[in-house]
Amino acid sequence: MNNGHMNGEFRTEVQPALKSKLEEFRLLGMESVSEQELWGFLVKKKWKKVKHEMRLYEMIQEILSVKASDYLNFITIESYKSSEFSLENEEELKELLK
Known part of the structure; x- marks a missing residue:
């Protein structure tokens, strides 16, 4: 199970660490x-x-060290990237310039 990442093969092995972080x-x-x-x-x-190629203990250490604020910052930036805001829409531009 690669999932597009070189460490994807360990995903099932690090699942307890993922579940622990999700509980946190x-x-x-x-x-x-x-x-x-x-x-x-x-x-x-x-x-x-x-x-x-990361070792299993390195992956677990990285998972358990994730801070909630880092995750929230990441999703915020990702949502801005996927936002469909365009200055070509005249109404949106007028709203922005108010």
């Missing part, structure tokens, strides 16, 4: 975060520049 997020009031979303954050942000 739930205690902080972040009930809507899924395992898939957390994994996506790790792949796109934490492990984006990893050039070597």
Whole structure:
């Protein structure tokens, strides 16, 4: 199970760490975060520049060290990237310039 990342083969082995981090997020009031979303954050942000095959203990350490604020910042930026705001729409431009 690669999931598009060189460390994807360990996903089933690190699943307990993912579940633990999701439980921590739930205690902080972040009930809507899924395992898939957390994994996506790790792949796109934490492990984006990893050039070597990580060891299992390194992956678990990275998962358990994720801060809620880092995850929230990541999703905020991702939502801005996918936003369909365009200055070509005259009404949106007028609303912005108010």
